Amino acid sequence: MALLLALDQGTTSSRAIVFDDAGSIVGAAQREFQQHFPKPGWVEHDAADIWQAQLDVAVEVLAKLKLKPADVAAIGITNQRETTLLWDRKTGEPIHRAIVWQDRRTAAFCDQLRADGKEDLIRDKTGLLIDPYFSGTKIAWLLDNVPGARQRAEAGELCCGTIDAWLAFKLSGGELHVTDASNASRTLLMNIHEGDWDDELLTLLNLPREILPSIRFSSEVYGEASSKSPLAGLKIAGMVGDQQGALFGQTCFDAGAAKNTYGTGCFMLMNTGAEAVASKHRLLSTVAWKVDGVTEYALEGAVFIGGAAVGWLRDGLGVIKSSSDVEALANTVEDSGGVSFVPAFTGLGAPDWDPYARGAIIGITRGTTTGHIARAALDGVALQVADLLEGMHHDLGQALSELRVDGGASVNDTLLQIQADVLQIPVVRPKVTETTALGAAYLAGLAVGVWPNRDAIRQQWQVDKRFAPKISADEAASRRATWRRAVERTKGWAQE
Ligand SMILES: Nc1ncnc2c1ncn2[C@@H]1O[C@H](COP(=O)(O)OP(=O)(O)O)[C@@H](O)[C@H]1O
Numbered sequence: 222m223a224l225l226l227a228l229d230q231g232t233t234s235s236r237a238i239v240f241d242d243a244g245s246i247v248g249a250a251q252r253e254f255q256q257h258f259p260k261p262g263w264v265e266h267d268a269a270d271i272w273q274a275q276l277d278v279a280v281e282v283l284a285k286l287k288l289k290p291a292d293v294a295a296i297g298i299t300n301q302r303e304t305t306l307l308w309d310r311k312t313g314e315p316i317h318r319a320i321v322w323q324d325r326r327t328a329a330f331c332d333q334l335r336a337d338g339k340e341d342l343i344r345d346k347t348g349l350l351i352d353p354y355f356s357g358t359k360i361a362w363l364l365d366n367v368p369g370a371r372q373r374a375e376a377g378e379l380c381c382g383t384i385d386a387w388l389a390f391k392l393s394g395g396e397l398h399v400t401d402a403s404n405a406s407r408t409l410l411m412n413i414h415e416g417d418w419d420d421e422l423l424t425l426l427n428l429p430r431e432i433l434p435s436i437r438f439s440s441e442v443y444g445e446a447s448s449k450s451p452l453a454g455l456k457i458a459g460m461v462g463d464q465q466g467a468l469f470g471q472t473c474f475d476a477g478a479a480k481n482t483y484g485t486g487c488f489m490l491m492n493t494g495a496e497a498v499a500s501k502h503r504l505l506s507t508v509a510w511k512v513d514g515v516t517e518y519a520l521e522g523a524v525f526i527g528g529a530a531v532g533w534l535r536d537g538l539g540v541i542k543s544s545s546d547v548e549a550l551a552n553t554v555e556d557s558g559g560v561s562f563v564p565a566f567t568g569l570g571a572p573d574w575d576p577y578a579r580g581a582i583i584g585i586t587r588g589t590t591t592g593h594i595a596r597a598a599l600d601g602v603a604l605q606v607a608d609l610l611e612g613m614h615h616d617l618g619q620a621l622s623e624l625r626v627d628g629g630a631s632v633n634d635t636l637l638q639i640q641a642d643v644l645q646i647p648v649v650r651p652k653v654t655e656t657t658a659l660g661a662a663y664l665a666g667l668a669v670g671v672w673p674n675r676d677a678i679r680q681q682w683q684v685d686k687r688f689a690p691k692i693s694a695d696e697a698a699s700r701r702a703t704w705r706r707a708v709e710r711t712k713g714w715a716q717e
């Protein structure tokens with residue numbers, strides 16, 4: 222029996238999961254790490270913390286299972302996307318904390334790019350919109366704001382990368398400076414049709430090419446863990462952005478197959494095959510993966526706050542002790558009692574794309590309880606996802622028959638029932654909800670011959686539970702209309 226080690230570096234925690242060749246979880250370890258919010262709308266991670274947490278959980282899971290590195294066929298890395306850092310090529314020291322995907326500090330720079338008429342150029346080449354979400358403007362901010370960074374970058378002393386590149390660099394003891402096509406497609410710097418960094422975009426953002434990693438396939442042997450590492454000798458054979466990883470782990474291999482992941486944010490991706498579909502509804506066109514030299518694409522809707530709304534009920538409002546308590550609290554009431562909760566804590570992603578929107582709880586009356594607010598939080602997550610699916614339906618000219626779901630918050634049956642209700646299609650949860658990690662394990666396993674091809678993987682996907690809509694189409698439409706009224710009220714709030 223072959224084993225694979227997936228390193229899943231998420232926004233709130235680092236996980237290491239060992240899978241067997243049947244795609245089942247053999248063991249897992251997880252560690253949360255600190256979030257830094259230095260100013261309103263800013264979000265940072267300490268890259269050294271991320272690396273340490275990731276290494277610790279990898280060592281922990283192997284120890285728990287009494288495995289040596291030689292017992293594992295390969296490592297697959299999957300990661301929170303867009304989050305970017307710069308580090309010293311020789312010492313491996315980061316020059317600043319990583320700027321997280323949710324961070325809004327480059328909103329004014331994005332406004333300027335838009336005012337300069339760069340939207341079409343960027344959309345045509347990258348499949349993305351102009352938004353602080355993507356890495357490019359974050360890198361420019363680091364080069365312009367960390368003393369000496371630009372000179373060091375131009376002298377070739379610095380490496381830049383998203384978290385996949387950082388983990389590969391650290392794991393290999395500084396040997397590898399690589400990223401994969403799915404991660405590169407989130408930077409605003411890659412031409413997704415040509416598969417390479419784009420000089421016109423680099424000039425536009427004033428970024429030197431030398432700092433960037435080389436763009437590799439999502440499934441290939443890039444190198445191995447350094448001889449000094451506790452994982453010494455383990456092959457690094459898969460790299461993929463976490464949302465694309467989940468699409469792969471859900472075995473959405475054919476055009477038209479889609480999934481939604483409920484983690485910190487919510488990300489709905491639909492495989493569009495060998496063609497990048499240009500969205501007319503403010504969705505993103507992105508690389509799903511590059512395997513055996515072939516690039517496949519996805520249409521994506523990104524919602525910035527999903528499970529994090531529940532995290533805020535726990536850490537910000539203090540009305541629950543752990544995220545899983547939200548379900549019991551939300552079930553103390555029949556419905557949200559007229560309350561809408563728009564969790565635009567870090568602006569709005571698709572389809573509204575407003576970095577200046579901020580969260581709102583609206584419709585509160587004297588009868589409102591914490592139960593109503595918890596319920597409204599779950600509604601808010603599901604209603605954002607409904608906005609994404611509507612855009613996809615319009616772009617593709619056809620409706621999905623069901624939606625596969627996964628991620629940390631997908632254990633919540635109440636959330637998934639609300640989701641099926643507002644979507645008016647069945648929502649299906651697989652047995653393995655750690656599909657992000659599973660996708661990375663699959664990609665690594667394909668590279669080292671654990672499976673001959675995707676068909677050998679396809680039949681491993683199994684249903685855990687199916688949620689069918691329980692409300693009428695009229696009621697769903699009415700809930701969605703109320704939701705849109707609430708969303709409109711949050712827009713532009715933080716704009717000076
Ligand atoms: N039972 C639950 N109901 C709703 N949300 C939950 C539940 N359990 C966890 N969450 C939320 O899911 C998120 C964690 O999911 P995870 O997939 O680990 O996220 P990430 O990969 O972004 O770190 C957190 O924001 C947490 O608040």
Ligand SMILES: O=P(O)(O)OC[C@H](O)CO
Pocket residue numbers: 230231232233300301302303322462463464484485486487523
């Ligand atoms: O950490 P997650 O799982 O919410 O994923 C974050 C996304 O990759 C951001 O684009």
